Amino acid sequence: MTAAVRPRHSIRFHSRSFHAMALAPQAPLADWLSELDAWLERSPGFFVGRPIVLDLSAVKLPQAEVLQLTKDLFSRDILVMGIEGGDPSWRELGMPPPFVSGGRYVNETARVTADAIANVMDAKEVKAPEPAPAQRSAALLLDSPLRSGQYIENLDGDVIVVGSVASGAEIVAGGSIHVYGALRGRAIAGAGQPRARIFCRKLEAELLAIDGLYMTADDMEAQLRGRSVQVWLNGDSLVITAQD
Amino acid sequence: MAKVLVVTSGKGGVGKTTSTAALGVALAKGGKNVVLVDFDVGLRNLDLVMGAERRVVYDLINVVQGDAKLAQALIRDKRIPTLSLLPASQTRDKDALTDEGVARVIAELKQKFDWIICDSPAGIERGPTLAMRHADVAIVVTNPEVSSVRDSDRIIGLLDSKTEKAERGEHMEKHLLLTRYDAARAERGEMLKVEDVLEILSIPLLGIIPESDEVLRASNIGAPVTLSATPSAPARAYFDAARRLNGETLEMTVPNDRKSFFGKFFGRRAA
Numbered sequence: 001m002t003a004a005v006r007p008r009h010s011i012r013f014h015s016r017s018f019h020a021m022a023l024a025p026q027a028p029l030a031d032w033l034s035e036l037d038a039w040l041e042r043s044p045g046f047f048v049g050r051p052i053v054l055d056l057s058a059v060k061l062p063q064a065e066v067l068q069l070t071k072d073l074f075s076r077d078i079l080v081m082g083i084e085g086g087d088p089s090w091r092e093l094g095m096p097p098p099f100v101s102g103g104r105y106v107n108e109t110a111r112v113t114a115d116a117i118a119n120v121m122d123a124k125e126v127k128a129p130e131p132a133p134a135q136r137s138a139a140l141l142l143d144s145p146l147r148s149g150q151y152i153e154n155l156d157g158d159v160i161v162v163g164s165v166a167s168g169a170e171i172v173a174g175g176s177i178h179v180y181g182a183l184r185g186r187a188i189a190g191a192g193q194p195r196a197r198i199f200c201r202k203l204e205a206e207l208l209a210i211d212g213l214y215m216t217a218d219d220m221e222a223q224l225r226g227r228s229v230q231v232w233l234n235g236d237s238l239v240i241t242a243q244d
Numbered sequence: 245m246a247k248v249l250v251v252t253s254g255k256g257g258v259g260k261t262t263s264t265a266a267l268g269v270a271l272a273k274g275g276k277n278v279v280l281v282d283f284d285v286g287l288r289n290l291d292l293v294m295g296a297e298r299r300v301v302y303d304l305i306n307v308v309q310g311d312a313k314l315a316q317a318l319i320r321d322k323r324i325p326t327l328s329l330l331p332a333s334q335t336r337d338k339d340a341l342t343d344e345g346v347a348r349v350i351a352e353l354k355q356k357f358d359w360i361i362c363d364s365p366a367g368i369e370r371g372p373t374l375a376m377r378h379a380d381v382a383i384v385v386t387n388p389e390v391s392s393v394r395d396s397d398r399i400i401g402l403l404d405s406k407t408e409k410a411e412r413g414e415h416m417e418k419h420l421l422l423t424r425y426d427a428a429r430a431e432r433g434e435m436l437k438v439e440d441v442l443e444i445l446s447i448p449l450l451g452i453i454p455e456s457d458e459v460l461r462a463s464n465i466g467a468p469v470t471l472s473a474t475p476s477a478p479a480r481a482y483f484d485a486a487r488r489l490n491g492e493t494l495e496m497t498v499p500n501d502r503k504s505f506f507g508k509f510f511g512r513r514a515a
C-alpha cells in the first residue's frame with residue numbers, strides 16, 4: 001500500500017507589534033556621531049539587542065551616506081531595522097527597508113503609494129504575500145452556555161453552541177444552528193436559506209424557525225421533547241426528526 | 245369604558261406578577277375582557293406564571309417597534325376565553341420601549357379590552373414609569389415589612405407625579421394590596437399589622453392576601469391561584485379584590501386557611 005506524502009504546502013505568517021526606539025541623527029553627521037560615542041561611553045549596553053528605527057526626517061542624505069551611516073551604527077552594535085523618513089528610491093540590498101507609515105519621506109516628489117513598497121519588495125526579490133481574501137469566519141462558535149436574555153446573531157453563517165441555550169435566550173443564524181446541549185430558548189435559522197437546519201442534543205425549545213417558518217413549543221410533538229433532534233424545512237413545513 | 249390598571253410596588257419580590265395574574269383571571273372569570281401586559285422587559289415572568297411561555301412568538305417590544313401587529317402578539321388564554329396576555333421580551337433591552345410606542349399600544353388595547361392590567365417591573369426607573377404612565381388605576385402591592393412599605397410609599401409619590409393623570413391634575417385612583425400576610429405573626433409583632441401599613445401609606449385597602457403555599461404552587465405550575473385553587477384562602481382574597489375593583493363594597497376580612505388557624509392557635513400558646 002502506498003501512502004502519498006503531502007509536501008508542506010503552507011508557510012506561516014504572523015503579524016506582530018512591538019515598540020522600537022527611533023534614532024534621529026542631526027546635521028552635521030560627524031558631530032552627531034561623536035556625541036553618540038560620548039553617550040555610549042556612559043551607557044555602553046544601552047542599544048544591545050534593541051530594535052532601532054533610523055529617523056532621517058531631520059537630515060537630507062544621499063543613498064551612499066545613508067548606507068555609510070547604517071554601517072557606522074552597526075559598528076557601534078546598533079542594529080537598524082528600518083528607516084523612517086527616507087526615500088523610496090533607495091533599494092540597494094543590505095539596506096534597512098524604508099517605512100511608509102509612521103513617518104514621511106524627505107523627498108516630497110516620491111510617490112507615497114503602495115507600489116513604492118511593492119518596488120522595494122521586488123528589489124529584494126521577495127514576492128509580497130497575496131492578501132488573504134476578505135472573508136469572515138462563516139461559523140460563530142460559542143464555548144459557554146447561552147443564558148436567559150442573551151441574544152446571539154450571526155447572519156453570515158452558522159452558530160455553534162457547545163453547551164445549552166437557556167429559556168429566554170435567542171439565536172439568530174443566517175445558516176444552521178448547532179447546539180451540543182439542551183436547546184431551551186429560541187432558535188431562528190436560515191434567513192433566506194431554506195436548506196439551513198437546526199440540530200440539538202436535547203429539544204426543549206420555545207421556538208424553532210427556519211427561513212421565516214416558525215413553530216412554538218406547543219406545536220412540537222411531545223414525544224420529541226428531551227431528545228436529540230434535527231429540524232429541517234420540507235417545502236412549507238418544519239419537520240423535526242429524532243436522531244437517536 | 246376601558247380601564248388601564250398598573251400593578252406596581254417599588255420593591256421586588258413582593259408578588260406583583262402573581263397578583264397581576266391572579267387578579268386578571270378573577271376579572272376575566274367575572275365576564276370582563278382582560279389583557280395582561282408584561283412591562284418587565286428583560287426579565288419576563290408573567291408568561292411563566294400564566295403558563296403561556298411555550299406560546300410566545302412576538303412580544304410587547306415587537307409591537308411597540310412595529311415589527312408585529314398587536315393581534316399577532318396577543319396570546320389568548322386556553323382556559324379562559326376572555327383573558328389575553330401580551331408578553332415581554334427577555335432578549336431586548338428595556339430601553340427599546342419608547343414612550344410613543346407604549347402610548348400607541350395602550351390606545352389600541354383600549355379598543356379591545358375592558359381591563360388592561362400592566363405588570364410593572366420593580367424599582368423607580370424608566371420601566372416602572374412607562375408602565376404606570378397611562379394608568380387610570382394603580383394597585384400598590386406591599387408586604388407587611390418596613391422596607392416594602394417604604395418603597396411603596398415612594399411609588400405612590402411617583403404615581404401622583406409621573407402619570408398622565410397626575411400631569412393633567414386629576415386624581416390617580418390607588419389601592420393597596422397587602423400580600424403574604426400572616427395574621428398570627430402580625431399578632432406576635434413579627435410583621436407589620438394591617439393598620440400600621442394603612443396608617444403609613446394612607447391609601448384604600450383593596451385586599452389582604454394571606455401567606456399560603458398555594459400561591460407558590462400555583463406560580464410554579466403556571467396557573468394562578470384564582471384558576472387552580474379556587475377554594476383556597478388566597479384565591480378567595482383575590483376574587484374579593486377583583487370585585488372591589490369593579491366597584492362593589494365588600495367587608496374586609498383576612499381569609500384564613502385551616503392550617504393558619506392552627507398556626508394561630510399554637511402561636512398563642514407559645515407566647
